[in-house]
Amino acid sequence: MEGALGRTVMVVPTYNEAENLAWIVERLRRAEPEVDVMIVDDGSPDGTGEIADGLAAADPQVQVVHRSEKAGLGAAYLHGFRVALAQGYDVIGEMDADGSHQPEQLYRLRSALLDADLVIGSRYVPGGSVVNWPLFRRLLSALGNLYVRLLLGMKVRDSTAGYRLFRRTTLEKIDIGSVNVTGYVFQTDMAWRTVQAGLTVREVPIEFVERVRGDSKMSSDVAIESLQRITWWGLRQRTSRVLGALRPVRR
Template structure:
């Protein structure tokens, strides 16, 4: 499958080169798109060097300002759609998403429309999280499932694959959320549009280097977005899946 791994970056100079090598070691057929938000630590320059060294395999999309995770992914998705990729994979630049799982995600993506790398498919599979963080994440997913009725164990996972037919239909330009709740909104849009979502188990490892981008504003947005999505569900169904057809993919 013609796939590209979309990696948003902001101050990931210590991680990017090592991550690219791991991606290619586990999935040599994929391409990489680095979406850099004008990192002051030189991440963009490192990405440009890697693109020159791996011509046609690594690409760079430079943005002029830090606008958030959601906006970075949407820019990357639109770039990939314009260039004919069949599948787009979200991946963090901090090694919390192990490239080891790319093969299983790509395999699942041959049949499913959306593949979620799930931390909660087989119990709780996270490493280096304090109990408070585990409870916060687990509770957030339970809250999202309760409010939105999504049949997904890990609605907030940022390690996932989308087929192009999903991104072409979910109206990327109208996606409102921008923080971690971006993942929730994208999952919700794909589900009500009638696409098949599957999960593959992963082990999530807390970032090895740099600083976490979690903030009170991100947490607050994550609480509001599920409620807003549920209130807008009927209208969104009419827009995204007026015929009520469910994808035949399994």
């Protein structure tokens, strides 16, 4: 598959993931030996950056990008994407460092990318599932994705998912330099931009497993920011359509 897709790198952002990083990188390298790994660490105070340096020193297919501060998930991914594009990668992926995205299922995304521009590992298509989430968290996530579909008119069922593969041509076409969100709403923004560009988005089922070590980075502030951004995008789109319909037709 490497020959068909070209060079692939998984971007793995980290902040205080010392308990998980070596474990998840080892699983990824074992499951997909052809795939490179780029760890983007936001100055973790728990020693994650040093662990990442050790992994890179021991494996030429692992590299580390050090950032000086925690500036948000989206900012870390955008930094990693720019580095990966500059290094000539053909496929650039996203994956969490906490084990919620199983490297052993990456082959599903890679196979689907053969005829797509963006592939999302989805919890909410047939065959997808979530493990170890309380009912409230499940409802919040499912309703959030329903809200996105209704407000933006986007058919993607799991636009907030963070297990993804982009073709480099996709990232170039949607102009990542103009992306100005840094939090978790980044995931929805990237999916929305891809759809608006007329590109093909495919979803494949994954089993999402809640972390068992370390602390989640999700908070009420993050959820509120996402809701506000998505509402603004939806209202802006509807306003644009209304204004377009009211413009007089030139003869």
